[in-house]
Amino acid sequence: MNVTKQNIDDLLILIIVDKDANLTKSENFKEIVFKEIESGSTKIIISFEHVEYLDSSFLGALVAILKKLVALQGKLTLIELNNDIRNLFELTRLDKIFDLKNSLDTAVEGFK
């Protein structure tokens, strides 16, 4: 899974570079983020700017990451989801459990 990382103070920003977020990458992605959480990152923003399609395996990985962060009183924000993916979140009530923001700036604001 191609993921680039950057930090703004104690915020970890992960940008998914692949356009397909699917089964073959979900486990690897979960491991990458779990390692970051175990290293102390509990405020995480994940950017879907490049992602065109997300399957249910990858959604499952995201939910597992969120559940782990919530248990640690951490926070996860997902940004720059395309319309199809955002609709899928809304249709399946995932928008009730995930913090979805349009841009990095608004997401960073939300952590203040």
Place this chain on the structure above:
Amino acid sequence: MNRIILLVDDDIFQLRLFEKLLTSNGYNCKIALSVDEAESILQSETPDLIVSDYEMPGKDGFEFRRRLLEQDAFKNIPFLFLTSINDKENVQQGLDLKAIDYIAKNTPPSHILSKIDNLLQAVREHYERSLSEIKGIAERLNLRNIPKNAPVLKNFQIDYFNQSFQNQPGGDFIDFIQVNDRYTFIILGDVMGKKWGAWFFSFSFLSYIRSAIRLCVFDENYSLSQILNKLNRVVHADELLSDIFSTLGIVLLDDETGSVKYAGAGDLPVLKFEEHSEELHYFKSDGILLGFSEFGDYSEMDIEIKEGEELYMISDGMIDFEINGEKKSDINLFKEKLFNFKKNKETTLTIKNRLFDKHASQVDDCSIIIIKKV
């Protein structure tokens, strides 16, 4: 589906030559001029075969192979060397690294192609044999997450269809629980994930769902809201399922009064066809995925349905499409297709055939349950 071959060679001329040979014979090639480039491609593509040169600047083919063997995700991808360094020692070293073959570059192209064809055919046959054995065992153990038949009721006709992804059992599960002559529960769930991993966990969810329904019914409790809330708490408490999530839709049919109740957890809306309507209606449940939090707050709703009208419960695979190589999830596209089939008075079987066959390319398990009031 074209099989993908990753070609790795620092000689661009050789790469293009083999790429042409393989693509003109139906393969889809990814090319890399170095091991680093190949490893970058592997982050986003899982090829069916890797063909690598030995002598390359930076990391050589042997080092590439050693690095792949250290990673679970890559160590089982069939690998062969295609190189001009062919002394006995190198050939042996390459084969010792679990390469399937070590081919000299001056081998006639037709021979190289035949070797690759035969190799991939053998891999495919081995895979099919293993799959068939596991399926046979599951069948003998009566492990079934899709039932053989739907119950026959007085006031409702139930049809259902499921198509697994790449011919492997998956995370979609269906069940019909006819608790007495009056009440039948219809279950459609989808464990997040695909293939065997999701399939395995579908039985854990199914067991909990069956138990929750039976236990509530023993107490004359037919409240879908309470069933889902109890079920969610049990799933949430199960450590084995702490990382596994499932959607669930439950419809309760009352065959005496003809009424329908519905509740759901992270499932897609139930769709409804009415004769004089301009589109399919939909009913969205309010519950979140099973097991995410201890208290999910699931409520139920009544769905009014008249004679001749139909309800559709669907899994997310039904709304996933691949059009011109682009994948997307689009419930409106699905609704439109289904509505047009109904408007054109297509039979249920025709609708099923067209919905499943017309997917440009299936990208997940697909399930649909059709409930018709008769």
